[in-house]
Amino acid sequence: MSDQVKPTSLASIAGNRVSRTPGSAPLGTGLETRNLHAWFGKNHVLADISLDFASGTVTALIGPSGCGKSTFIRTLNRMHEFIPTAAMAGEVLLDGKDIYAAGVDVTKIRLKVGMVFQKPNPFPSMTIGENVLSGLRLAQLKQSNKEELLEECLKRAGLWNEVKDRLNAHGGSLSGGQQQRLCIARSLAVKPDVLLMDEPCSALDPGSTLRIEETIRELSKTMTIIIVTHNMQQAARISDYTAFFLADGHPGEMVEVGPTSEIFARPKDQRTENYVTGRFG
Amino acid sequence: MSITESAKVAIPEPRKISTVPRFSDRVFRVVVFCGGLSALIILAAIAIFLGIRGFSILSQTGLRFVTQYEWYSAINTDGTAGEEGSTFGIGAMLIGTIITALIAVVIGVPIAVASALFLNFYAPNSLRGFLVAVIDLMAAFPSILFGLWAFNILMPSGEYWAKILHKYLGFVPFFDVSAPVFTRSPFIAGIVLAIMIIPIVTSVSREVFSQTPLDRIQAAYALGATKWTMIKAVVLPFGSSGIVGGAMLGLGRAMGETVAVFTVLNIVFQANFQVLLGAGGNVASLIILKFGEASIEEINALMAAGLILFLLTLLINMAADLIVNRSSRKGR
Amino acid sequence: MSTMLVPKPIKPWQRKPKEMLPEVGGVFFVVIGTWAAIEFTGLSGKLGAFISASLLSLLASTFISNQSRGKSAAKNSFFGTLVAVFSILAILPVISIFGTVLIKGTKGIYIGFFTNDMSLSSVNDPLNSGGIFHAIVGTLLLISFAMLISVPLGILTALYLTEIKGPGSRLIRFLVQAMSGVPSIVAGLFIYSAFISGTGRGFSGFMGSLALSILMLPTVARTAEEVLLLIPSDLREAGLALGGTQWRTVAMVVVPAAKSGLITAVILGVARIAGETAPLLFTTGGGDTLNLNPFNNVMGSVPFAIWKALISGSAESNARAWASILVLLVMVMVLFFVARKLGKRKI
Numbered sequence: 001m002s003d004q005v006k007p008t009s010l011a012s013i014a015g016n017r018v019s020r021t022p023g024s025a026p027l028g029t030g031l032e033t034r035n036l037h038a039w040f041g042k043n044h045v046l047a048d049i050s051l052d053f054a055s056g057t058v059t060a061l062i063g064p065s066g067c068g069k070s071t072f073i074r075t076l077n078r079m080h081e082f083i084p085t086a087a088m089a090g091e092v093l094l095d096g097k098d099i100y101a102a103g104v105d106v107t108k109i110r111l112k113v114g115m116v117f118q119k120p121n122p123f124p125s126m127t128i129g130e131n132v133l134s135g136l137r138l139a140q141l142k143q144s145n146k147e148e149l150l151e152e153c154l155k156r157a158g159l160w161n162e163v164k165d166r167l168n169a170h171g172g173s174l175s176g177g178q179q180q181r182l183c184i185a186r187s188l189a190v191k192p193d194v195l196l197m198d199e200p201c202s203a204l205d206p207g208s209t210l211r212i213e214e215t216i217r218e219l220s221k222t223m224t225i226i227i228v229t230h231n232m233q234q235a236a237r238i239s240d241y242t243a244f245f246l247a248d249g250h251p252g253e254m255v256e257v258g259p260t261s262e263i264f265a266r267p268k269d270q271r272t273e274n275y276v277t278g279r280f281g
Numbered sequence: 282m283s284i285t286e287s288a289k290v291a292i293p294e295p296r297k298i299s300t301v302p303r304f305s306d307r308v309f310r311v312v313v314f315c316g317g318l319s320a321l322i323i324l325a326a327i328a329i330f331l332g333i334r335g336f337s338i339l340s341q342t343g344l345r346f347v348t349q350y351e352w353y354s355a356i357n358t359d360g361t362a363g364e365e366g367s368t369f370g371i372g373a374m375l376i377g378t379i380i381t382a383l384i385a386v387v388i389g390v391p392i393a394v395a396s397a398l399f400l401n402f403y404a405p406n407s408l409r410g411f412l413v414a415v416i417d418l419m420a421a422f423p424s425i426l427f428g429l430w431a432f433n434i435l436m437p438s439g440e441y442w443a444k445i446l447h448k449y450l451g452f453v454p455f456f457d458v459s460a461p462v463f464t465r466s467p468f469i470a471g472i473v474l475a476i477m478i479i480p481i482v483t484s485v486s487r488e489v490f491s492q493t494p495l496d497r498i499q500a501a502y503a504l505g506a507t508k509w510t511m512i513k514a515v516v517l518p519f520g521s522s523g524i525v526g527g528a529m530l531g532l533g534r535a536m537g538e539t540v541a542v543f544t545v546l547n548i549v550f551q552a553n554f555q556v557l558l559g560a561g562g563n564v565a566s567l568i569i570l571k572f573g574e575a576s577i578e579e580i581n582a583l584m585a586a587g588l589i590l591f592l593l594t595l596l597i598n599m600a601a602d603l604i605v606n607r608s609s610r611k612g613r
Numbered sequence: 614m615s616t617m618l619v620p621k622p623i624k625p626w627q628r629k630p631k632e633m634l635p636e637v638g639g640v641f642f643v644v645i646g647t648w649a650a651i652e653f654t655g656l657s658g659k660l661g662a663f664i665s666a667s668l669l670s671l672l673a674s675t676f677i678s679n680q681s682r683g684k685s686a687a688k689n690s691f692f693g694t695l696v697a698v699f700s701i702l703a704i705l706p707v708i709s710i711f712g713t714v715l716i717k718g719t720k721g722i723y724i725g726f727f728t729n730d731m732s733l734s735s736v737n738d739p740l741n742s743g744g745i746f747h748a749i750v751g752t753l754l755l756i757s758f759a760m761l762i763s764v765p766l767g768i769l770t771a772l773y774l775t776e777i778k779g780p781g782s783r784l785i786r787f788l789v790q791a792m793s794g795v796p797s798i799v800a801g802l803f804i805y806s807a808f809i810s811g812t813g814r815g816f817s818g819f820m821g822s823l824a825l826s827i828l829m830l831p832t833v834a835r836t837a838e839e840v841l842l843l844i845p846s847d848l849r850e851a852g853l854a855l856g857g858t859q860w861r862t863v864a865m866v867v868v869p870a871a872k873s874g875l876i877t878a879v880i881l882g883v884a885r886i887a888g889e890t891a892p893l894l895f896t897t898g899g900g901d902t903l904n905l906n907p908f909n910n911v912m913g914s915v916p917f918a919i920w921k922a923l924i925s926g927s928a929e930s931n932a933r934a935w936a937s938i939l940v941l942l943v944m945v946m947v948l949f950f951v952a953r954k955l956g957k958r959k960i
Contacts, residue, residue: 037620044622081626089622123497125518187503305858309863310859319766334810400700425919430709430710508693590799594795
């Protein structure tokens with residue numbers, strides 16, 4: 001994997017990949033934001049984001065720190081509202097339905113839109129197997145053949161071969177990269193259509209990062225993935241589409257979005273070009 | 282220079298840095314050190330003085346001091362010898378101490394832990410500040426206030442609920458009574474103690490719960506957890522040893538409580554396991570009960586009882602501190 | 614871009630008044646159900662009302678969530694309501710205590726209650742004779758002398774744990790924690806065995822102060838330690854870098870910076886001991902007349918006065934006990950709120 005990609009430029013990495021057209025993947029659900037704004041107290045952190053995530057694609061969100069990328073993906077599964085001062089405006093449509101509409105059960109949204117965090121965070125009081133199936137317990141879902149589901153999730157997360165003999169060991173006994181793949185497996189168990197990943201590799205070493213990237217590419221065949229990353233090479237390697245966010249003294253906004261190869265090879269906006277060529281940020 | 286070359290260079294011994302503090306600093310350190318030793322000295326002095334005074338009784342009676350139920354001083358207060366030999370045993374009082382303290386823990390800890398959960402995860406900010414202030418204030422209430430209130434206000438309600446418990450659960454040996462006396466019972470004393478330990482158990486639990494890693498809480502929510510399933514899967518496993526430690530701190534407090542128990546409880550020198558019956562005991566209230574009219578010999582016996590109470594509570598407190606500290610230090 | 618229309622921020626996750634309708638219905642149900650339970654069943658009294666209201670709220674909230682959002686939401690609501698009910702249960706005694714003390718305590722209060730002592734009054738005298746002047750003065754003296762002992766020792770202990778971090782600081786922190794759990798009666802018994810019994814010395818106020826200082830020391834030491842830990846270490850380093858000795862840095866930089874926190878520590882310690890009764894029974898003797906000399910003769914105190922009034926058993930002395938406890942409660946509350954106010958101030 002690593003010897004295959006000897007990057008000369010980001011554009012060439014991205015150019016190797018053919019972006020799939022929206023709707024071509026058999027599975028997954030479309031997610032879409034319309035004029036989305038976000039606030040923390042009086043602080044306007046995200047302005048007017050309208051973005052379509054086609055089903056079965058990987059979209060990377062890039063941009064300097066503090067540009068609102070993380071806030072943005074946290075609005076997509078309603079984790080935004082955990083901050084007491086948070087507020088928003090606009091719509092987030094999942095399958096054409098506004099997830100912020102009155103009467104929507106927030107736990108059901110989070111089952112459809114899963115999330116993997118920056119730091120691997122398996123539940124330390126549970127074994128590896130229990131961790132994978134913890135979503136069933138937490139969301140009180142019924143599942144008949146748990147063994148099968150466990151195996152399937154661990155296989156999809158690329159962890160099965162490493163842990164199949166010690167499913168009863170504690171989650172904390174795994175390495176950092178394995179823990180993160182365990183967290184991915186855990187999100188898969190509740191069968192989400194969309195997986196949000198907030199810098200999932202920033203706490204990992206390069207080897208583990210590549211394993212996770214393989215997993216992401218594997219998963220993208222069956223679900224929609226939205227990934228926040230600081231690593232532009234990673235964005236170029238794994239994503240079909242890239243959106244560039246920037247907060248330049250204003251609330252964070254989306255400067256440009258397009259097929260990843262376009263963004264890295266022929267950005268339309270000068271600010272995007274400055275960023276992807278490393279002139280700032 | 283390559284790495285292998287630099288390895289040949291002899292690595293010097295780290296230099297020892299010695300600082301000779303100035304005279305004023307040395308005086309300062311000695312003074313502060315002596316102050317810091319005060320806790321050790323006081324605890325040791327308590328054990329030594331109570332031990333010296335209690336030794337004559339403890340060496341005479343031996344193990345019977347804690348197993349025997351009878352407490353009888355044969356020497357009259359004017360110093361003349363009584364007709365029979367004295368017997369000093371705190372068995373009944375020890376059993377009573379443990380029973381009342383356990384009742385307090387059984388009633389108080391669930392309430393305290395639930396309050397801690399409510400304060401940390403449910404209460405809106407405005408209400409939280411108020412409730413925390415009220416519960417902290419409760420910790421500062423004098424025990425005689427609890428005793429007076431319990432005797433006048435709690436006793437009638439306690440009696441009422443004791444009768445209901447007896448009526449419907451009387452077949453359980455604990456809730457049976459051999460005589461229909463429901464006032465001044467270990468049950469009611471236990472309720473007072475439960476109220477008195479709620480503040481400390483709540484604050485220890487709150488402290489531990491508030492250290493639950495936020496990323497784990499968020500991970501649970503991101504998996505579609507409701508607040509309750511999140512608490513069950515993340516907060517309670519994380520805080521379990523804090524709860525145990527807090528409960529033990531509460532147990533220690535309940536065992537050492539004097540005035541409130543003395544006011545409420547009817548002290549009887551028999552082992553009474555019928556918690557609803559108005560008869561019980563507590564080592565601390567034994568000391569108050571007998572102190573006023575005690576002869577020299579009986580005072581020595583009371584000192585021995587105090588020593589046992591001291592060692593017992595000290596042990597429980599130390600174990601509780603170890604458990605709480607371990608839970609707050611470890612990462613899980 | 615500068616002409617972009619910014620919409621109004623909203624919080625769609627907060628429930629709107631219209632969505633609260635089922636809850637309003639639930640509240641009605643609980644109120645009426647509680648009334649019915651008191652009226653028609655064997656339950657009675659305020660506690661009975663509370664218990665039936667709690668059970669009905671549990672039922673109502675579970676039912677409403679089950680209807681609107683299904684089984685897992687119902688379980689969530691059930692436990693949410695349960696912890697709320699338990700929290701109310703936890704503070705019910707405080708409400709009851711306040712109410713009782715206010716109602717029963719004010720009966721015995723008159724001006725002379727604060728200026729007379731009990732030397733010329735007996736327990737059966739009407740409520741307009743006698744007072745607790747001697748006890749208030751006694752309590753203040755006891756507290757002052759306890760402070761003289763435990764405040765320096767407590768702060769020195771805290772300094773040892775935070776500034777010197779010398780050998781055994783973990784052990785000392787552990788012992789201070791354990792000391793805070795020493796039963797108050799043991800403190801009294803210890804002072805009696807060490808300084809009174811067999812020495813020919815009688816009861817005196819100072820002995821009471823000694824016993825109280827044992828109880829006050831851990832509170833002062835622990836709170837002071839927490840406060841000193843909050844002082845940023847660059848402040849200490851700045852002091853040392855200016856060429857100050859450690860002693861001068863602590864005395865002129867650290868302690869002044871932590872001043873209000875240390876005062877809080879002292880006040881919390883005082884609040885801890887102000888109402889202590891058991892240790893005084895073994896040490897002060899509890900007089901009925903004003904005694905300004907803490908080293909000689911018995912000395913009264915408010916808790917002891919309550920104790921005496923309580924065990925004498927007459928109706929008048931009972932009323933005096935409640936009045937005294939009102940005084941004690943006000944003292945403790947004033948101390949507590951001053952400590953909180955100071956503790957909240959930025960260091």
